[in-house]
Amino acid sequence: MNQDIEARKQELLKEGYEEVYTRTKVLTDAVMHYCPGCGHGTTHRLIAEVIDEMGIQDNVVGVSPVGCSVLAYNYFDVDFQEAAHGRAPAVATAIKRLNPDTFVFTYQGDGDLAAIGTAETIHAANRGENMTMIFVNNGIYGMTGGQMAPTTLVGMRSATTPYGRRVDLNGYPLRMTELLSTLPGTYYVTRQSVQNPAAVRKAKAAIRKAFENQRR
Amino acid sequence: MAFKGQIIIDTERCKGCGVCVPVCPMKCIALSKNVNGKGYNYTETVNDSCIGCASCAMVCPDGVISVYKKKI
Amino acid sequence: MARELQLMKGNEAIARAMIASGTDGYFGYPITPQSEVMETLMAEKPWETTGMTVLQAESEVASINMVYGGAATGKKVATSSSSPGISLMQEGLTYLAGAEIPCLVVNVMRGGPGLGTIQPSQSDYFQSTKGGGHGDYQLYTLAPASVQEMYDFVFDAWDIAFKYRNPVLILSDGAIGQCMEKLYTRDYIPRWTEEERRKNAPWGTWGKPATRDHNIITSLELDSARQEVFNHKLQAKYAEMKEKEVRYEMLNCEDADYIIVAYGSSSRIAMKAMQMAREKGIKVGLFRLITLFPFPTKQLAEVAAHVKGILCVEMSAGQMSEDRALRPLRRYHPHSRRGPGGS
Structure with missing residues (x-):
C-alpha cells in the first residue's frame, strides 16, 4: 500500500471530502497481469466489490479457470481453487453441495466455459446448482495468443482464422447466454458489458443479483 | 447543488490503458507524458473541474483511482 | 451399524x-x-x-x-x-x-x-x-x-x-x-465436525476467516525454480511412503523353495495353486502385494534371496513382472505367468 496515497486520502477527508470510490480490500495488493485496458480487471473489481458489500468475504470460495484468468486466485483475497480447463462448474458443484452455506462462484473465459467445458457448464446449469458462474467472453483465446474461440464472430480475424471466421469452415459462434436460458435449471442468466461507466454499474448490479440468488 | 471532486491516482499501478480518459464528462484527465516505473504513460488530472462522478474509477480495470467529493 | x-x-x-x-x-x-x-x-x-x-x-x-x-x-x-x-x-x-x-x-x-x-x-x-x-x-x-x-x-x-x-x-x-x-462390517465413524475439518485440513478452502491468509488450491507454478522445489517435495513425500507405508502379506514363505508374487484376484488363484503344490510336497510360498505403490521391493528381495525360483502371476501382459520395482529380483531369474486382461 502506497504511503503517500494513504496520506493524501486522509488529508482530503480532513478537508471535508467524502469518499465516493476506492479500491476494495477484497482485492489483494497484487498487480494484475492482464493487458492494459482488459475487462478482466474491471470484472474482478466488480465481483470483489459485491463480495465486500454483501459482507461474505469469510464465506465465499471462487474457482478460476484455465486461460487468461488462471491466476485470478492471486487477486481475490478469498479462498480459491484453480480448476482444470473447462471443469470449473464441476468443481464448484461439489464445493457447493458439500458446503451449502458457502457462496461459490466460477470465473471462466469463453474457451474454458463454451468450448472444452460446455458439458460441465450445461449440466451444472441444468441441475440447478446453486452457484454463480461469471463468464467473461472476449471472443478469443487470449492466453495462448489470440486463436479462434467458440464465440469468435463470423468474419472476425484470429490467429487460427487469419482471413476471418468462415461459417463453412468453422461453423457459427456459440450463443451461450441464449443456450443456457432455455434450460429449466437456470435461475438467472444475463449478458452484460464493462465498456463504459453505465454498463459497469449495470454489470455490477447483475453480479450482485447473481450472488444474492445463492442465499437460501 | 454542485460538487467539487478530487481523484487520487495510484500512478505506479496504472497501466496507462486510457480507458478512463474518454469517459470523463469534465475532460479533466489525460495520459501523462511521463512514465511510471513500469514504463507506462500513467493517467493524471489536467485541470480542477472534477465533479467526483467516479466514472473514471468505474471503468478502471486496475482500480487505481480513488474518488472524493464535497458540496460547494 | x-x-x-x-x-x-x-x-x-x-x-x-x-x-x-x-x-x-x-x-x-x-x-x-x-x-x-x-x-x-x-x-x-x-x-x-x-x-x-x-x-x-x-x-x-x-x-x-x-x-x-x-x-x-x-x-x-x-x-x-x-x-x-x-x-x-x-x-x-x-x-x-x-x-x-x-x-x-x-x-x-x-x-x-x-x-x-x-x-x-x-x-x-x-x-x-x-x-x-x-x-x-x-x-x-x-x-x-x-x-x-x-x-x-x-x-x-x-x-x-x-x-x-x-x-x-x-x-x-x-x-x-x-x-x-x-x-x-465396522462401527460407523462419524463424519468430521466443522472443527475437525478445520483441524485436519487447515489448507482447505471453506471461506477465509479474518485470522488467516486466503487458502489457494492450485497445481500451477509459473516460476520453474519453485516448480522444481515443489517436485522435490512431492518426491520426498513418495519416498516417505516407501519407507513407512508399504503393505504386503507373506504366506508360507519361511520354508519356501519357490514363491509366487501376485496381487488382487490373481493372488486368490495363486493361493489355491500354492495349496495344491504343497499337497504334492512342493514348498511354494505366496508373497501377496497389498500396496502396489509403494512397492514392497526390499521385503520381497529379502524373501527372494532364500528361494530357488519366483513366479509372478498377473492378469495382464506382464506389467507387474516388468516393473522396475522388481529389478532387485532380477538375479533370481523370476518367471512370469501372464494372462492379458479379460481372459
Missing part, C-alpha cells in the same frame, strides 16, 4: 464402507463392472443418515473434478469407476496430485485396451503405479484381494490420504467387485 457378519458384493462393500467411514461425498458415473457402488449409495440414501452427499455426474471427467472441488474444501470425497472411466479421470488425478488434495478413487478394473471387455483384468497396473497422467506423481495404490479388504481399505485410505495430502487409489478388479463373500 455395529460390527456384524454380512454377505455382500465387493462393489457394495466399497459403498457401505464409504458411508461407515464418515465419507462426506461421492461423485460417480455408471460403468460396468462397478455400477453397484453408486447404486448402493443411492439406495442407502446416506444424506438422510450421515449427511453424506451422493451425486451422479455427467461424465467421469466431471466426477473426478467434483472430487477435486469437494476434497479441496477439506472433506472426505471419493469416486469410483472402471478402466475406461479411470482413463478419462487421469487429467483430474494429476491435478489432484499436483494440488496435493487427499481423496479416494476406486478402480474396478476391466480388460482393455479401448472399450475392451467387462471381464476382470489387471492391465491398469502401470497406469495406477506410475502416475497415469502427466507429470511426476504417484497415487498410493492399495490392491484388495477380498470383499473384506474392499471394505477395510476404504477406512485405511482416508488415514493415508490426509496424512500425506495425496490421492489414494483402491485398485480392484471385476472379479473382486462382482463376487459375493462374507464380510465383517
Whole structure:
C-alpha cells in the first residue's frame, strides 16, 4: 500500500471530502497481469466489490479457470481453487453441495466455459446448482495468443482464422447466454458489458443479483 | 447543488490503458507524458473541474483511482 | 451399524464402507463392472443418515473434478469407476496430485485396451503405479484381494490420504467387485465436525476467516525454480511412503523353495495353486502385494534371496513382472505367468 496515497486520502477527508470510490480490500495488493485496458480487471473489481458489500468475504470460495484468468486466485483475497480447463462448474458443484452455506462462484473465459467445458457448464446449469458462474467472453483465446474461440464472430480475424471466421469452415459462434436460458435449471442468466461507466454499474448490479440468488 | 471532486491516482499501478480518459464528462484527465516505473504513460488530472462522478474509477480495470467529493 | 457378519458384493462393500467411514461425498458415473457402488449409495440414501452427499455426474471427467472441488474444501470425497472411466479421470488425478488434495478413487478394473471387455483384468497396473497422467506423481495404490479388504481399505485410505495430502487409489478388479463373500462390517465413524475439518485440513478452502491468509488450491507454478522445489517435495513425500507405508502379506514363505508374487484376484488363484503344490510336497510360498505403490521391493528381495525360483502371476501382459520395482529380483531369474486382461 502506497504511503503517500494513504496520506493524501486522509488529508482530503480532513478537508471535508467524502469518499465516493476506492479500491476494495477484497482485492489483494497484487498487480494484475492482464493487458492494459482488459475487462478482466474491471470484472474482478466488480465481483470483489459485491463480495465486500454483501459482507461474505469469510464465506465465499471462487474457482478460476484455465486461460487468461488462471491466476485470478492471486487477486481475490478469498479462498480459491484453480480448476482444470473447462471443469470449473464441476468443481464448484461439489464445493457447493458439500458446503451449502458457502457462496461459490466460477470465473471462466469463453474457451474454458463454451468450448472444452460446455458439458460441465450445461449440466451444472441444468441441475440447478446453486452457484454463480461469471463468464467473461472476449471472443478469443487470449492466453495462448489470440486463436479462434467458440464465440469468435463470423468474419472476425484470429490467429487460427487469419482471413476471418468462415461459417463453412468453422461453423457459427456459440450463443451461450441464449443456450443456457432455455434450460429449466437456470435461475438467472444475463449478458452484460464493462465498456463504459453505465454498463459497469449495470454489470455490477447483475453480479450482485447473481450472488444474492445463492442465499437460501 | 454542485460538487467539487478530487481523484487520487495510484500512478505506479496504472497501466496507462486510457480507458478512463474518454469517459470523463469534465475532460479533466489525460495520459501523462511521463512514465511510471513500469514504463507506462500513467493517467493524471489536467485541470480542477472534477465533479467526483467516479466514472473514471468505474471503468478502471486496475482500480487505481480513488474518488472524493464535497458540496460547494 | 455395529460390527456384524454380512454377505455382500465387493462393489457394495466399497459403498457401505464409504458411508461407515464418515465419507462426506461421492461423485460417480455408471460403468460396468462397478455400477453397484453408486447404486448402493443411492439406495442407502446416506444424506438422510450421515449427511453424506451422493451425486451422479455427467461424465467421469466431471466426477473426478467434483472430487477435486469437494476434497479441496477439506472433506472426505471419493469416486469410483472402471478402466475406461479411470482413463478419462487421469487429467483430474494429476491435478489432484499436483494440488496435493487427499481423496479416494476406486478402480474396478476391466480388460482393455479401448472399450475392451467387462471381464476382470489387471492391465491398469502401470497406469495406477506410475502416475497415469502427466507429470511426476504417484497415487498410493492399495490392491484388495477380498470383499473384506474392499471394505477395510476404504477406512485405511482416508488415514493415508490426509496424512500425506495425496490421492489414494483402491485398485480392484471385476472379479473382486462382482463376487459375493462374507464380510465383517465396522462401527460407523462419524463424519468430521466443522472443527475437525478445520483441524485436519487447515489448507482447505471453506471461506477465509479474518485470522488467516486466503487458502489457494492450485497445481500451477509459473516460476520453474519453485516448480522444481515443489517436485522435490512431492518426491520426498513418495519416498516417505516407501519407507513407512508399504503393505504386503507373506504366506508360507519361511520354508519356501519357490514363491509366487501376485496381487488382487490373481493372488486368490495363486493361493489355491500354492495349496495344491504343497499337497504334492512342493514348498511354494505366496508373497501377496497389498500396496502396489509403494512397492514392497526390499521385503520381497529379502524373501527372494532364500528361494530357488519366483513366479509372478498377473492378469495382464506382464506389467507387474516388468516393473522396475522388481529389478532387485532380477538375479533370481523370476518367471512370469501372464494372462492379458479379460481372459
